[in-house]
Amino acid sequence: MLSSYVRAQVLLCGLSFAFYSAVLLLFRFPHAIALAALGGLLEFIPTVGWVSTATVILAVGIVSHSHWGWMAALLAAWRLTQDYVITPRVLGRHLEIHPLVAIFAVLVGAEVGGVLGIYLAVPIIAALRVILLGSPAPGSSRLRDRDDEAQAAPSLRAAAAD
Secondary structure: OHHHHHHHHHHHHHHHHHHHHHHHHHOOOOOHHHHHHHHHHHOOOOOHHHHHHHHHHHHHHHHOOOOHHHHHHHHHHHHHHHHHHHHHHHHHHHHOOOHHHHHHHHHHHHHHHHHHHHHHHHHHHHHHHHHHHOOOOOOHHHHHHHHHHHHHHHHHHHHHHO
16 A cells, blocks of 8 residues: 555656646746656645745746746646545545545545644555555455456356347
């Protein structure tokens, strides 16, 4: 479960790197790839990471007289999209939890444990899922469902032929 969580986090960092690279290159920010790499790496740190990235990117934009206003709007749109659409789906798929459960876990984790709670909420929910449902590994329930469907298919065909 932990390896699935880390894989999901790396995927989210890669998506952030791709977004930052594309937008920074589009707006011709200086040091676009370095800023995008910094943004991708800082995605590992919840809340503080993206705020630091946004601060540095906007500061570079202001100093270099780039389109920092549009960049601020796009950063806000990216953050909302990532927090409420992309992250719950990626974590939900990799950890086999519903995306709304992931959102709820992060909100509760923030209230209970602050930044550390945000970071630990989803792995704790995923671990509880494994303990309560007894699923040995991510993807195993999907494999069981496919096997059940494959076994049921011949009997359904025989019944349809009669």
